[in-house]
Amino acid sequence: MPRDSHSPRLATRLVKGGTSTVVNGGRAVNPPVVRASTALFESMADLNDARRRRSSERLFTYGARGNPTGFALEDVVSGLEGGYRTRLFPTGLAAMTMVFLAYLRPGDHVLISDCVYQPLRHFVRTFLEPWGVNVTYFRADGSDAASHMTPRTRLIYAECPGSLVYELCDLPALAELAHRHGALLAADNTWGSGVQYRPLTLGADISIMAATKYLSGHSDVMMGTVTTTEAAWQPLSTMSDAQGVAVSPDDAYLVLRGTRTLGARLAMHEKHALEVAHWLAAQPIVARVFCPALPEHPGHKLWQRDCSGTNGLISLELSDVSPDAAARFVDGLALFGIGASWGGFESLATVVNVADTRICEDWRTAGPIVRLHIGLEDPHDLIDDLAQSLNAVTRDRA
Ligand SMILES: *Cc1c(COP(=O)(O)O)cnc(C)c1O
16 A cells, blocks of 8 residues: 555554643543534634634634544544545535535536445435436446546546445546546545545545444444545535534544554454455355455455455355345344444344446346445354354255
């Protein structure tokens, strides 16, 4: 992974970023939770000076424009992403939608990856298209993106690796395509967490993360982040201020606390997930295992080039069983929670419908697909659990 020549490495940035200030005596390891709506100034002159500068500089002037605890988290995220500045949003989805509001206007055209986080399509149908923005979905591997560019295309929105089966696209090539047409490239970086993948270092202008997932890491808080290059910053900042979007300092504190152990947790998620993935790939009832770190994954070469590792997500396709049997497989797991989201310390399983979430490619002939999030439990226990439930499904099939 490319690295600025003098910047500290990832694990160091996670520990050293977003620090506290000296109060009276020593300095706490962690920045304080500053709960505040109002900020007080010494004089009207100071207040007016802050108001003049607050749109271009990060100043604490009012809670709706962010708070000092959130600023500390912003700094950690900017360092992770290798970007200029970061804004925080109440959910990952709110972070995504703000990007469309900040950079598009009625009459504009946007290209969106077919593997985009599914709820975004709802935003496209209920707001973006009625508002007058033209939307084209492009193949998850990016291969047809160039053919969809128009003179009105202002933004390419990628997700890499993609939701559910982790398709990769050539992000530097998409950046080149966007910039050649005077457009911007945004990427959903929730999978990569700024650790395994860093879109801004690969040419993207805007990177979005659901901090709800690995940054927080404990399934107890929701948050989204948007980090941009310096050139792309102002529209995001202006639109966020215009809409009064801010996060609570308590939530920012929780996410900041999660980031301190992000590197350690991800290394463990990766190790456990690879053990489970290799075991799954050897099971006769498993047709395919989706994980970009496996050589058989279609995006493996790009993963090798652009990613520094994988995470706890793997999906598997069951061979020759009904969707009901896939549900029974998930129901039969004792150690995996059944639920949406991922990125916490716990293992999760859910049946996913890839066919219903892709329009550029036909997934209807694939067998049922189950997404696993491999948590921090002992992987041998997880494999035992998967084995007993897969055996039950295999017996039923026979
Ligand atoms: C979960 C997720 C989101 C949305 O985050 P929320 O905080 O749940 O709103 C966005 N993109 C991807 C890829 C996700 O997995």
